[in-house]
Amino acid sequence: MPGPTMVQQARVGSSHAFAALYAQYQKQLYAYACICLRNAALAEDAVQEAALIAYRRMDDLRQENSFEPWLFKILANECRRIGRAERLSVPLGERPVADAAPDNIPLSDELRDALYSLPWLEREIVMLCVVTGLSGREAAHALRMNHATLRSKRARALCKLRVYLGDMDENI
Amino acid sequence: MTRQENEIIHALRVSFDDALENTTIPATLAPDEILANVQWEQAARPQRRRLNRNRQFILAAAAVLALCVSMATYLSTNGSLWQSNTMESPPPLLDEVHGVPHWDGAATNHRTPVTQAPPLPAAQNDAILQPGSATALSALFQWFRDGGESQTWGDLRKAYGGIFNAAEPEKAYYNKVIAYSMRPSGDVVYEAASPEGWVAGNVSPAPPAGETQVANAPTMPAAMDSAPQEEATVANDADSNSADVGNTNVQVDGVDEQDILKNSGKTLFIAQGNVFARPSADGSRDTDDIITGKVRRVQLLPEGKMKELSPVVLFTARYGKENTKVESVQGMFLHNGLLVVISQTDDSYISNYAYENWRAVSGKCETIVRVYGDADGQTPKLLYTTRQDGAHLSSRLYNGQLTVATTHSVDVWAEDFDAKKDSAPQVGGKAVAAAQLYCAVNKPEPTWLVVTGTDLNAAAPSTRSCAVLGAGENLYSSGDTLYIARTVWNNETNQSQSEIYKFSLAGAPKFVASGKVPGSLLNQFSMDEYQSNLRVATQSDGVGTTSSAVYVLDKNLKTVGKVRNIAPGERIQSVRFVGDTGYVVTFLQTDPLFVLDLSNAKKPKVVGELKIPGFSSYLHPVGEGYLLGIGVPGNDLGTVDGVKLSLFDVRNPKNPKEVDNVKFLSVRDRSGSFREAYSTEWSDAKSFLTYPSKDLYGLPIFVRHDKSNGAYIDTVSFYYTFTVNNGKIVPAKEYVADAQKDGESSGEAYWAGGAVTPPRATYVNEVLYTRIAGSVYSYDMASGQRLAKLVLG
Numbered sequence: 001m002p003g004p005t006m007v008q009q010a011r012v013g014s015s016h017a018f019a020a021l022y023a024q025y026q027k028q029l030y031a032y033a034c035i036c037l038r039n040a041a042l043a044e045d046a047v048q049e050a051a052l053i054a055y056r057r058m059d060d061l062r063q064e065n066s067f068e069p070w071l072f073k074i075l076a077n078e079c080r081r082i083g084r085a086e087r088l089s090v091p092l093g094e095r096p097v098a099d100a101a102p103d104n105i106p107l108s109d110e111l112r113d114a115l116y117s118l119p120w121l122e123r124e125i126v127m128l129c130v131v132t133g134l135s136g137r138e139a140a141h142a143l144r145m146n147h148a149t150l151r152s153k154r155a156r157a158l159c160k161l162r163v164y165l166g167d168m169d170e171n172i
Numbered sequence: 173m174t175r176q177e178n179e180i181i182h183a184l185r186v187s188f189d190d191a192l193e194n195t196t197i198p199a200t201l202a203p204d205e206i207l208a209n210v211q212w213e214q215a216a217r218p219q220r221r222r223l224n225r226n227r228q229f230i231l232a233a234a235a236v237l238a239l240c241v242s243m244a245t246y247l248s249t250n251g252s253l254w255q256s257n258t259m260e261s262p263p264p265l266l267d268e269v270h271g272v273p274h275w276d277g278a279a280t281n282h283r284t285p286v287t288q289a290p291p292l293p294a295a296q297n298d299a300i301l302q303p304g305s306a307t308a309l310s311a312l313f314q315w316f317r318d319g320g321e322s323q324t325w326g327d328l329r330k331a332y333g334g335i336f337n338a339a340e341p342e343k344a345y346y347n348k349v350i351a352y353s354m355r356p357s358g359d360v361v362y363e364a365a366s367p368e369g370w371v372a373g374n375v376s377p378a379p380p381a382g383e384t385q386v387a388n389a390p391t392m393p394a395a396m397d398s399a400p401q402e403e404a405t406v407a408n409d410a411d412s413n414s415a416d417v418g419n420t421n422v423q424v425d426g427v428d429e430q431d432i433l434k435n436s437g438k439t440l441f442i443a444q445g446n447v448f449a450r451p452s453a454d455g456s457r458d459t460d461d462i463i464t465g466k467v468r469r470v471q472l473l474p475e476g477k478m479k480e481l482s483p484v485v486l487f488t489a490r491y492g493k494e495n496t497k498v499e500s501v502q503g504m505f506l507h508n509g510l511l512v513v514i515s516q517t518d519d520s521y522i523s524n525y526a527y528e529n530w531r532a533v534s535g536k537c538e539t540i541v542r543v544y545g546d547a548d549g550q551t552p553k554l555l556y557t558t559r560q561d562g563a564h565l566s567s568r569l570y571n572g573q574l575t576v577a578t579t580h581s582v583d584v585w586a587e588d589f590d591a592k593k594d595s596a597p598q599v600g601g602k603a604v605a606a607a608q609l610y611c612a613v614n615k616p617e618p619t620w621l622v623v624t625g626t627d628l629n630a631a632a633p634s635t636r637s638c639a640v641l642g643a644g645e646n647l648y649s650s651g652d653t654l655y656i657a658r659t660v661w662n663n664e665t666n667q668s669q670s671e672i673y674k675f676s677l678a679g680a681p682k683f684v685a686s687g688k689v690p691g692s693l694l695n696q697f698s699m700d701e702y703q704s705n706l707r708v709a710t711q712s713d714g715v716g717t718t719s720s721a722v723y724v725l726d727k728n729l730k731t732v733g734k735v736r737n738i739a740p741g742e743r744i745q746s747v748r749f750v751g752d753t754g755y756v757v758t759f760l761q762t763d764p765l766f767v768l769d770l771s772n773a774k775k776p777k778v779v780g781e782l783k784i785p786g787f788s789s790y791l792h793p794v795g796e797g798y799l800l801g802i803g804v805p806g807n808d809l810g811t812v813d814g815v816k817l818s819l820f821d822v823r824n825p826k827n828p829k830e831v832d833n834v835k836f837l838s839v840r841d842r843s844g845s846f847r848e849a850y851s852t853e854w855s856d857a858k859s860f861l862t863y864p865s866k867d868l869y870g871l872p873i874f875v876r877h878d879k880s881n882g883a884y885i886d887t888v889s890f891y892y893t894f895t896v897n898n899g900k901i902v903p904a905k906e907y908v909a910d911a912q913k914d915g916e917s918s919g920e921a922y923w924a925g926g927a928v929t930p931p932r933a934t935y936v937n938e939v940l941y942t943r944i945a946g947s948v949y950s951y952d953m954a955s956g957q958r959l960a961k962l963v964l965g
Contacts, residue, residue, distance in 0.1 A: 019207035027192045030201060044198050048209065055210045084587060107191045111184070130184045131192075145537075146563045146579060147645065149516070152500060158180045 011058045036079040050075040073142035114164040122157035310591035316618040317584035418934030421860045428569040430503025433932040438548045440470040443501040476939045476950035476959025502564040507628045511547035516564045539564045539578045556633040561597040566647040572629040579643045582618040599637040608638040610683045619643040625681040636680030648699035659692040668692045687729025700749035709747040724773045733774040748791035763787035767825045782828040797823030813838035815851045831899040861933040872931040889944045905956030909944040
């Protein structure tokens, strides 16, 4: 009989199990936060906070195999919160035009600019669908929005990226 | 997702995978650091998180006990009895205990007298609850905001029982005249709610109908005076009165659903979501940063000729400007010369398309309904606008009663969240009254399901609303009754389960019942009302246990009959209920079509089964005893690329047969070039064409021709039409649109709002119209010849 899964162990409070789970997703989490917040320091805060919240709320995790969407849901919330707080605290004129892009995620400048050109919500959607590979329904749930809305927003965002990045077909 | 979307996602994913490989994580985010954080957290809050389920239960039980004891003490001093609320024995935790006394601990420490706490009916998990007061409501939302940190889940129920009272009996607010208004003609009309629904009438006699018809409708079409509800399809007075006008393919006859193309017989209305600003060639800045949302109008002239009328401009926005809101058009309705457009504001953020900062406009998503008069005329006039909080879920129009459902997530985590002001959803700028707020059964989330009803026959805008704490995914309306289903996770069974909310739509929308069934629903076709019973097909997807079931619920949404364990291990692909028969298609490797006999609601049963390759994702009943399936072809091993149209003979439910089929297969020829055939996503059944008086059906087919070097050349789109005769699919004409070169389909059509716009077909008499990408085509149905093409651009 197989022993309890990592998620089960974390759910009953094993911090080591939780850290092991976290290790699986650390890069994706960080990349997500960096792209959403456009700032490495804020992204660091967001991931730290999200990990803590996730650990505290392991009880709320309903379905064992939905750990990943659930974790990203928490991170998405955290990024929104931090993004909002940051925006409120910095006067409009003083905002950096494009924050120093985190260099430790070696994305091409082109792709990074393309992602930054998207509005927040569309960026979130693209990141969730691309980096984490969540299905549309899971991503919609994570972002607390209607699945149909997500589909249309995703289509729009992807179209923008496509136009922005030129014809992707030649690169594939 | 479309193929193009898949391609770009794939390309992005490749880039990201490479980047992630080489990503360096800051030292503070190393798993060891996180472990240390978490352990510190653990040490700092010893009593809460470290509990396993059993220990938590013990604590919870202790809490119940303590509560009981304290209440009993309290009660004994008051001398009243408190028996009906005895707790049910475990396993239900506090979650399930509804009978917790009314304890207004959230606002003050004061205990409300027991006489004011109506004991909830025993074993009524599905009791409809209403907020006791505005204070209680804000206390609940404050709790949401705290994220459950301040109280446990068990405490929630305690607060919950105190915050929500059982709904009071329906108040007699009927017989109240709602509105008097004066028409331009001088007539005074009124409308009122009555137990039978809305009543409208004239105080003074109406002018002869013909007269006002000529007078080019000043503000309201004259037809509305007498409100002839049967004339839902617009009579084409240019031709004969018996014009055959295409309608959206809907689930229930007579219950219209919102769509992006509507046909009045004289005019085609085509919604264009957001016409985006086009970036300049170097991408540095926008050549034009104005965004508009429009309804394009195409006047239908004799012999298939078309002429574009002035569009109805819904909004104009400017990127990067404060207080600018961009909307996305969700769909339209036509009713007696009125055009109803439903759109939704983008939630959260809007950015300048170029490199400037993103900024928030509003964290709130709002659905806007605009009603225009004189829809076919030169300049449709905006009569009124209604707004409601939330993202648009779906809408229905039945006998002039427009029902709009939205889901509104309250952003309890906003910095400036004020539980007093921001808890209740708003309709028309006003918070929905506490009497119209409900709470159903399960663990609540700070999300409202807002349902509004607007009487389009009424002279004055009159939107009535109600809201349920919950959310929804699938919506089904039988006309007078609305059902909204929502999937939630059941912690106890470790299975998904669906909550179903039932609303009566006669008069004002009213929440009447809620119920739950195990499993989740596929789409709106998974629900059907028949003889006041609701039939629901669900897919249970617990860990390792996938199977399908059909439940029959009575008018109070109590399960009266069920068939479970249909096709273990497979997933539902499509469902259709026709009278007392149900059809369920599941799929693993082949397509079993199950036929269910639901004639005895208490004992539904599977009577027939058919296994064929591939699966159908949309089922459409045709004539007596036949069923069309549209889906994916396959072989014994699974699916193959393409589109398959199947005709099932279900006259003998015990022995369903596939009697005919048509396949559009993707093929690769010797030179290596590839022709890929596909259709639209069949979760959207509205692109299916039905022409009832001709018994004609149609579906869009796309064939993309890929050259061997991978650069595809073009896509040919056409509507394939057919009739069904003697158990055969008899092909009719194919209505072919111009081939789209690659780039056109994404670039140009995208800017015109085309890429996210599925194809549509409709007709007036002998002329068939298709809308594919950015163009409208007209065809002579007898010859199949194209008559005209109009580029909307």
